[in-house]
Amino acid sequence: MTPRPRKKPKIGFDSGPVGGWGSAKSVGEILIREHIPVSGPALLSHQNKPDGYMCVSCAWAKPAKPHPLEFCENGAKATVWETTSRRADRAFFAAHSLAELEGWLDHDLEEQGRLTHPMRWDEATDKYVPVSWQSAFEEIGRELRGIPPEKVEFYTSGRASLETSYMYQLFARIFGSNNLPDSSNMCHESSSVALPESIGASVGTAVLSDFQNCDCIFYLGQNVGTSSPRLLHDLQDAVDRGVRIVTFNPLREPGLERFINPQAPSQMLTGKETPISSEYYQVKNGGDIAALFGVCKALIEADDALHQPGFTRVSGSDAEPDDPANAAAVAFAASMRAADRKHVLDHDFIAEHTSGFEEFAAAARSYEWRELEQVSGLTREQMMQAARTYASSDAVLMVYGMGLTQHVMGVQNVQMVVNLALLRGNIGKPGANICAVRGHSNVQGQRTVGITEKPDLAPLDKLAELYHFDPPRWKGHGTVDVCKAIREGESRAFISLGGNFLRAAPDTVALEAAWRKLRLTVQIATKLNRSHVIHGEIAYLLPCLGRLEIDTQASGPQAVSIESSVAHFHGSRGRAAPASPELLSEPAIIAGLAKATLAESSVPWDRWVADYSEIRDAIERTYPETFKGFNQRLFQPGGIPRPLPARERRWVTPNGKANFITPPRLFPQFESVEDERVLHLTTLRSNDQFNTTIYGYSDRFRGVDGTRRVVFLNAVDIARLGFVDGDRVDLSTAIEPETKRMVSGFRIVAYDIPKGCCAAYYPEANPLFPLSHHDEKAKTPAYKLLPVRLSRSETAPLE
Numbered sequence: 001m002t003p004r005p006r007k008k009p010k011i012g013f014d015s016g017p018v019g020g021w022g023s024a025k026s027v028g029e030i031l032i033r034e035h036i037p038v039s040g041p042a043l044l045s046h047q048n049k050p051d052g053y054m055c056v057s058c059a060w061a062k063p064a065k066p067h068p069l070e071f072c073e074n075g076a077k078a079t080v081w082e083t084t085s086r087r088a089d090r091a092f093f094a095a096h097s098l099a100e101l102e103g104w105l106d107h108d109l110e111e112q113g114r115l116t117h118p119m120r121w122d123e124a125t126d127k128y129v130p131v132s133w134q135s136a137f138e139e140i141g142r143e144l145r146g147i148p149p150e151k152v153e154f155y156t157s158g159r160a161s162l163e164t165s166y167m168y169q170l171f172a173r174i175f176g177s178n179n180l181p182d183s184s185n186m187c188h189e190s191s192s193v194a195l196p197e198s199i200g201a202s203v204g205t206a207v208l209s210d211f212q213n214c215d216c217i218f219y220l221g222q223n224v225g226t227s228s229p230r231l232l233h234d235l236q237d238a239v240d241r242g243v244r245i246v247t248f249n250p251l252r253e254p255g256l257e258r259f260i261n262p263q264a265p266s267q268m269l270t271g272k273e274t275p276i277s278s279e280y281y282q283v284k285n286g287g288d289i290a291a292l293f294g295v296c297k298a299l300i301e302a303d304d305a306l307h308q309p310g311f312t313r314v315s316g317s318d319a320e321p322d323d324p325a326n327a328a329a330v331a332f333a334a335s336m337r338a339a340d341r342k343h344v345l346d347h348d349f350i351a352e353h354t355s356g357f358e359e360f361a362a363a364a365r366s367y368e369w370r371e372l373e374q375v376s377g378l379t380r381e382q383m384m385q386a387a388r389t390y391a392s393s394d395a396v397l398m399v400y401g402m403g404l405t406q407h408v409m410g411v412q413n414v415q416m417v418v419n420l421a422l423l424r425g426n427i428g429k430p431g432a433n434i435c436a437v438r439g440h441s442n443v444q445g446q447r448t449v450g451i452t453e454k455p456d457l458a459p460l461d462k463l464a465e466l467y468h469f470d471p472p473r474w475k476g477h478g479t480v481d482v483c484k485a486i487r488e489g490e491s492r493a494f495i496s497l498g499g500n501f502l503r504a505a506p507d508t509v510a511l512e513a514a515w516r517k518l519r520l521t522v523q524i525a526t527k528l529n530r531s532h533v534i535h536g537e538i539a540y541l542l543p544c545l546g547r548l549e550i551d552t553q554a555s556g557p558q559a560v561s562i563e564s565s566v567a568h569f570h571g572s573r574g575r576a577a578p579a580s581p582e583l584l585s586e587p588a589i590i591a592g593l594a595k596a597t598l599a600e601s602s603v604p605w606d607r608w609v610a611d612y613s614e615i616r617d618a619i620e621r622t623y624p625e626t627f628k629g630f631n632q633r634l635f636q637p638g639g640i641p642r643p644l645p646a647r648e649r650r651w652v653t654p655n656g657k658a659n660f661i662t663p664p665r666l667f668p669q670f671e672s673v674e675d676e677r678v679l680h681l682t683t684l685r686s687n688d689q690f691n692t693t694i695y696g697y698s699d700r701f702r703g704v705d706g707t708r709r710v711v712f713l714n715a716v717d718i719a720r721l722g723f724v725d726g727d728r729v730d731l732s733t734a735i736e737p738e739t740k741r742m743v744s745g746f747r748i749v750a751y752d753i754p755k756g757c758c759a760a761y762y763p764e765a766n767p768l769f770p771l772s773h774h775d776e777k778a779k780t781p782a783y784k785l786l787p788v789r790l791s792r793s794e795t796a797p798l799e
């Protein structure tokens with residue numbers, strides 16, 4: 001099937017609330033478009049149920065007592081996308097050369113449907129041609145044996161199960177490589193670096209019941225309506241209990257404003273909306289450290305005032321007694337006293353559990369409000385108001401997503417959230433915890449079973465003991481290191497367990513050029529994407545079963561498992577018929593590759609594939625405490641909770657304390673910062689995509705239909721820069737001037753976004769991001785803040 005013609009773009013319409021009839025209609029449309037048989041909707045009734053399958057979209061918690069239909073619009077789309085009746089089969093590949101497919105858009109490639117046969121690229125015809133699994137494994141094994149292990153990359157995207165991921169890391173390590181980059185390197189790596197330093201936990205500490213026990217939620221940089229819509233139910237229930245939701249986001253995201261539950265008939269019929277955020281602070285892109293410092297400053301200074309006789313003055317540097325803002329802080333302190341609160345801060349908690357408070361408090365006091373206002377884009381009164389709400393709440397939950405992690409100062413963003421929580425003991429008590437909303441449905445779990453490039457995070461001694469080999473001890477490549485190694489010609493082979501690395505990673509143009517020089521690319525995938533169309537000298541495309549499909553092995557139908565965003569493990573049993581009889585499961589493919597590659601190993605690969613409960617036993621042997629009773633408890637309603645010491649206020653940090661960590665500055669240092677024509681770009685997901693999988697062109701929440709080549713700008717900036725709404729512009733990177741990075745033909749859309757900021761969709765904007773533009777410590781690409789310039793476009797519209 002050649003790409004379908006597209007509708008004319010429509011921009012600027014009002015979508016109505018998130019959920020509601022718009023959501024129901026959108027699910028109906030995709031069911032029809034993907035030719036889903038009538039059994040499709042029946043399949044959905046098993047989604048996220050204790051005995052069913054775990055959704056392949058986001059990682060949000062699966063409740064013990066699910067709703068009759070425990071899925072959302074985007075979960076339904078993901079299910080439909082995987083169970084489509086369309087096929088990218090032998091006939092499709094016989095009809096299209098890869099040179100031709102290179103000209104296709106992301107949507108058009110995946111829209112061809114499920115891959116059906118193992119394929120090898122044929123140089124003579126420039127086409128993928130069918131091969132047998134056996135010959136594929138043999139040639140890949142032969143090639144890998146000829147390449148030094150440190151030059152082979154074993155990438156994973158966060159969907160593969162715990163069982164598959166455990167086998168994959170074991171294969172890589174027995175082969176001799178710690179090059180185990182993961183999509184997590186582009187996602188929550190900032191949390192994985194920040195949280196251990198701050199509270200001795202590698203993941204968030206929140207569980208589902210915290211949403212029932214909190215009285216306030218701080219909600220930062222996460223787009224719930226699109227990225228984890230089922231979490232809206234928990235927010236809606238919280239709002240109904242009177243919980244206040246304080247949101248920090250540069251864009252006014254409809255999902256954070258109002259919601260109609262599409263599964264509640266009374267709400268659908270009456271149109272009754274629940275307002276979500278009670279306070280909405282449109283912080284500038286990258287302004288969160290300053291905003292949170294403002295909130296902390298207000299709290300600390302009010303607390304200082306409470307401890308002064310008569311408290312007439314706050315202690316901040318710019319707070320004079322007759323300053324009206326000093327009066328506000330004093331009034332804040334007075335209101336705390338009137339409410340019978342002796343302190344604004346929880347001094348007992350700080351003394352018993354934390355370290356670093358004095359340094360942090362001194363930094364907060366010393367910032368001038370003017371500077372905090374300028375960097376955050378918020379007013380002093382807004383930061384004071386957020387502080388008052390915070391101080392008058394007893395259990396505050398901190399929820400955040402990519403808006404905080406994908407930054408040059410992403411680790412410090414996360415640590416600022418923890419600092420704020422620590423001021424009032426808001427960690428490790430019911431309703432008060434840190435909730436890092438994860439992306440992919442098993443991205444958190446992959447790390448839990450050893451997918452990591454950092455040898456100190458993998459149980460290497462245990463693996464050595466169980467499997468009698470000497471695991472590599474050197475530090476492997478994360479995502480940014482891989483891109484660098486490929487560009488420098490150091491990597492020779494890239495094995496990809498899911499994902500669309502070329503489109504997901506930064507600096508697309510340079511990476512695509514270097515990618516073609518790889519000796520070997522092996523893609524284990526369900527659907528065709530650009531990382532398959534561009535390829536190495538020897539290239540394989542290995543199609544696998546999806547999680548929704550029935551996976552029958554020698555011992556019968558198999559189940560797999562995943563870890564949710566709130567650190568619970570869940571079993572998952574596929575229910576749909578496989579897309580093709582030629583497909584192998586991911587564990588079978590990993591075993592096939594391992595057996596063909598490794599001269600010898602004591603791993604019983606075939607036994608594991610015959611019965612996945614044996615892999616789970618092996619996981620339990622490797623991590624006895626975390627996975628205690630794994631097989632027995634696999635389908636326990638609500639999942640198996642993972643032990644997290646920080647939840648019990650046991651801090652597994654070097655000093656045994658929860659640490660206040662003071663960011664060295666408020667904002668990254670960019671050379672271009674003084675140039676008024678430079679805007680700060682953030683990149684977004686539309687409501688009609690899952691990462692680089694573009695379901696369609698309708699981002700109805702933001703009123704954009706029929707195109708993705710848009711740049712959202714404040715109306716004042718549009719006029720200031722001499723443009724009008726609807727103009728076509730080119731965007732170019734305003735740092736690292738030696739290489740010109742540009743994307744062209746983007747349409748300006750006036751939007752409610754702070755002045756000086758702009759936003760565009762990912763992955764279309766990825767060519768703009770230099771590889772070096774990443775978090776200083778975690779190396780997470782800084783996709784949420786890039787200085788750019790806009791110029792009038794000479795390019796014809798490329799929708």
Ligand SMILES: Nc1nc2c(c(=O)[nH]1)N[C@H]1C(S)=C(S)[C@@H](COP(=O)(O)OP(=O)(O)OC[C@H]3O[C@@H](n4cnc5c(=O)[nH]c(N)nc54)[C@H](O)[C@@H]3O)O[C@H]1N2
Nearest residue numbers: 074221222223227285286401402403439440682689690691
């Ligand atoms: N439907 C759907 N669901 C998904 C995905 C998908 O693509 N589609 N992807 C999955 C994956 S892998 C992930 S990681 C998650 C991603 O889910 P999210 O964490 O929600 O990530 P994004 O959608 O990239 O953007 C998050 C929000 O951050 C805001 N933001 C941007 N810059 C800043 C900033 O500087 N400060 C603050 N405070 N906010 C900012 C944006 O306006 C946006 O609302 O979703 C998962 N779920």
Ligand SMILES: Nc1nc2c(c(=O)[nH]1)N[C@H]1C(S)=C(S)[C@@H](COP(=O)(O)OP(=O)(O)OC[C@H]3O[C@@H](n4cnc5c(=O)[nH]c(N)nc54)[C@H](O)[C@@H]3O)O[C@H]1N2
Nearest residue numbers: 157183187498499500504524525526527683691692762783
């Ligand atoms: N500018 C910018 N760039 C970003 C981001 C951003 O916010 N802004 N976000 C980053 C983040 S958080 C992430 S996680 C990445 C992810 O980005 P992607 O690499 O796009 O992640 P996936 O959704 O895993 O990849 C989609 C592909 O996975 C394959 N697939 C689907 N299901 C399965 C399966 O069951 N098994 C296997 N083996 N393959 C399957 C399909 O072939 C599909 O084409 O992008 C990152 N890139």
Ligand SMILES: [Mo]
Nearest residue numbers: 183187439440
């Ligand atoms: Mo992600």
